[in-house]
Amino acid sequence: MIAIIDYKAGNLTSVERAVRHLGYSVQVTDDPELIRNADRIIFPGVGAAGQAMKDLKAYSLDVLLKEAFAKKKPVLGICLGTQIIFDSSEEDNNTECLGLIPGTVKKFPSPLFEGAERLKIPHMGWNRVQFKGNHPVFANLNPEHEFYFVHSYYPQVKDGHEELVAGTTQYGITFASAVARYNLVAVQFHPEKSGSGGLTILDNFCKWSPSC
């Protein structure tokens, strides 16, 4: 069973529906027993980092997530879930986060330009991801696949840890839109809303046996 961690951060049913559509057994839950017994864990989220960390701690889910990571269970972060696996986020006055990936989450600079065009914030819509290396979760994708993003903050891996960046996206700046470390992968975009390319990533994750 795949557990989608429920910490009241936005609507998690779309992730659940996409994974179920792919034929996997999945449950949205905050039950520690179910999470401990799950084969793999999806950690989504929409909202702000400060509130998300508060809610995670209130349900002791921060401990469970760190435990799952340490026990080599496959973990997938999505959007805000991805941001709060970093050391900290600039959102909500430098929120201390889970620290599973070294780095920080920063606000897009404003104004943000690409050439002469002023870009809108949030970064909302379809954009490309340049995947690096050959991580199994990002297999069978084409550079022309696009993914659906909605965010005002972006993850930045700490200097010296560039090998953790699994994919980058260009939006005025170039940022890490996919990261991977041992049994953990995390994406800034929404695979559950990204058509066939997104479903491919979810399917790859559900089949993935990390070799670590």
Added chain:
Amino acid sequence: MLSKRIIPCLDVREGKTTKGIKFKNNVDIGDPVEMARFYYEQGADELVFYDITASSDKRDIMIDVVRRTAENIFIPFSVGGGIRTVEDMRRVLLAGAEKVSVNSAAVKNKQIIADGAIAFGSQCIVLGMDVKKVDVSEKIPSGYEIVINGGRTYMGIDALWWAREAERLGAGEICLNSIDADGTKEGYEMTLTRMITDAVNIPVIASGGAGTPEHIRAVLAEARADAGLIASMTHFGTYTVKEIKEYIHKHGTRMRMLW
């Protein structure tokens, strides 16, 4: 850089898709869930459902449409029509929609934009604006006025002011519909669209008047809309979403070409 978006709009009445010409003479053209799936497979970047069910006791039919759509398509979609309260928004979002749009309810009570943005985040809240060209006056300095009831009721609100006000209140996107152009198939209202895209820093979806792929290319590339709403030009098979995207992409505006 983001791709520009093509967004088919499905008008739904009591669970059936319709397309009204200037909001009159609606005819049924199919099951909305099937049409959503069809457009998803053709490469639509997003979908809009507009619920035109008259009686509020039949609104649960729409929630069921939203739920079944969410089980079948994996791109964002929004729902508008009949959304009057934060509770209405919650039901639609929980059923699986990515965004909700408010139109006349926000004109009557603009606080709903702020309340929705606080409850669900700005990215969930789309302001729908129905606009008509009028004489420039002290009250309507831009020459474009907000209307409701399908264009029958003039609200004495300047469209340019309203777009900026909605952004200030927390709307995450504007769906800008020209009542003058709607149903004409003669192209979007370019002047109005450019005026609004220049004035706000949130995405603008152009709506009303699309008849050819060139109309859509023009509103995206020249009036700087972020997305083009389409309806009759694809509902009746005149064009496919794929043909439209290929044309626009070939003429230099980036589209999502793989889906």
